[in-house]
Amino acid sequence: MSQQKIHFISIGGSVMHNLALELNRKGFQITGSDDEIYEPSRSRLANQALLPAEMGWFPEKITADLDAVLLGMHARPDNPELLKARQLGIPVYSYPEFVFSQSIDKQRVVISGSHGKTTITSMILHVMRLCQRKFNYLVGAQLEGFDHMVRLDADAPVIIIEGDEYFTSPDDPTPKFLHYQPHILLVSGIAWDHFNVYPTWESYVRQFEILADSLPRAGVMVFDETDNMLDVIGQKERMDVTKIPYEAHPYKVRDGHTYLLTKTLGEVPLYIFGEHTMKNISGAKAVCERLGITDEEFYGAIQTFKGAAKRMEMLAKAPGVNAYRDFAHAPSKVEATTRAVKEQFPKRRLVACTELHTFSSLNKTFLKQYRHKLEAADVAVVFYSPDVVEHKRLEPISAEDIRAAFKRDDLFVFTKPEELVGFLKEQKWVNTNLLMMSSGTFGGLDLKKLAQELISEEA
Known part of the structure; x- marks a missing residue:
């Protein structure tokens, strides 16, 4: 069992690369491919000599001596390595299987x-x-x-x-x-x-x-x-x-x-x-x-549990000011997280920013699911990228569409990260908390660095 040979198609995925690392630790012989691998997967695979030498799909990696092929979610059904595995009759598993x-x-x-x-x-x-x-x-x-x-x-x-x-x-x-x-x-x-x-x-x-x-x-x-x-x-x-x-x-x-x-x-x-x-x-x-x-x-x-990564994670802290990042992106999560920060600090002003980043959140039909979800925020902000909307081949949405969906006329809507940063730098952070909610990065912002800058300027 310990010498089984397993090939990963889409080895760079969040769970996939962790599974590859675990099987490598157990003594399995691991190979893998992917067309793009981001951090932290890239460094973690490289540290165990599991990072593919070059990006792309290589059917020649699929050989008859493989015991199994693990298929990641991001591969396409016509992936050449997958087709080769099927041709050779090698067992193909999804990671849940x-x-x-x-x-x-x-x-x-x-x-x-x-x-x-x-x-x-x-x-x-x-x-x-x-x-x-x-x-x-x-x-x-x-x-x-x-x-x-x-x-x-x-x-x-x-x-x-x-x-x-x-x-x-x-x-x-x-x-x-x-x-x-x-x-x-x-x-x-x-x-x-x-x-x-x-x-x-x-x-x-x-x-x-x-x-x-x-x-x-x-x-x-x-x-x-x-x-x-x-x-x-x-x-x-x-x-x-x-x-x-x-x-x-x-x-x-x-x-x-x-x-x-x-x-x-x-x-x-x-x-x-x-x-x-x-x-x-x-x-x-x-x-x-x-x-x-x-x-x-x-x-x-x-008592000692501090949460999972990116779940109500403290970005910066000063007297009277806390800045948090949370993975919340779906409507129910945005509402629960915003309410939680306001309940914990009822006397502090709350600036809550959420990014519309997923396919669902950027869909014009789905947008109305966000109705009143930022009610607990004193200052409510939505960020989205029209380029991402176009990339996902969705119907364009406007700031007016978003305000109408959230049912909040005083909602601030930004489409460029520098505009969002400028707005946040204009805010007074005395007795005020910041909450940044997204499964993305607000257009590539370093949220920890930004939060520290905002709070240090106020101090």
Whole structure:
């Protein structure tokens, strides 16, 4: 097993390169190809001598002695390496199929949902690590204390998987999470996203229902009962499946700090905050209980959890001023994150900026899903690039379209990064917080450097 030869098509992907690094650590012989590889994937692959010598697709890399080919999401169905693998009869796996093949004999825990799944998965991993439990994992963000985003040890009895609803691979349109066959399933909430994949709300919700219905006897479904649609799916009767509904963990905010309110340990201080985060904590705690973690162990560990990369990440800080970056881009995430910062610091002015960057967010039909989502901000800003709209072959949108969609007449809309920077530099940052929300980079801005400049100028 340790000498298996595996070739990765699209080795530079976020999960794909982490899987390549993990299999290399385990002794597999790894090769790979891609047409473009960005940081940090490039450096991490190079450090393990796994970076392809040149970019592009090379059918000659596909040889009969390969045990398997792993197909990444960004390859096309007519990829020449994929066609060669099919021709030679080499087994081709998507990464969800491969991860499942490596965890058939393990207890499988899958964390799914439109929002919060990375954070909930990260919380569980953090707690399990501090409690010195043996476990495998697959998570969608880099975590403090973890070298890779994937771990596949043969002797771990359980695997914690972040399972998303996006297509599995170029030739498999089923959601990734359906391949994992969970024993314990958590669904954090359902908010329509991936408009380009699921054009209707009904088709989107259906994927989660199929996932829940796939649970085996003696399976467990943990779900947010405050989500109306999810409550319907979660409360549905399934033969010998245990239902565990949850809501936000009781908490209080005092002087800009959040504390969990517990029956046995009193107030438990946290680094993280926001009502949506308190829901995430309840979900993570319910899963940890099923995995044998006591309340005392869970609360002791969660105190030191600082979040996953780019999730409410502190960019800069000064007296009376905090600047945050968050991965939030879908409407429900933008609303929850903005509210969280305002709730944590109710007496501070909040300047909240969101970038419309994904296919869904830049679609004129989908835009109305952002209605009132920036209400909690004192100053609301939207950034988008008309070039990106054109590149994605979408109908052009205007500042007026965006203001109408957000239902906010005082919304500031920018299309050039230098204009956004100029606007932010004009703001007074006394007793004011900054929140930058995007899965992109606001047109290539160094957000950490910008935040530090804004706050230092004010000081």
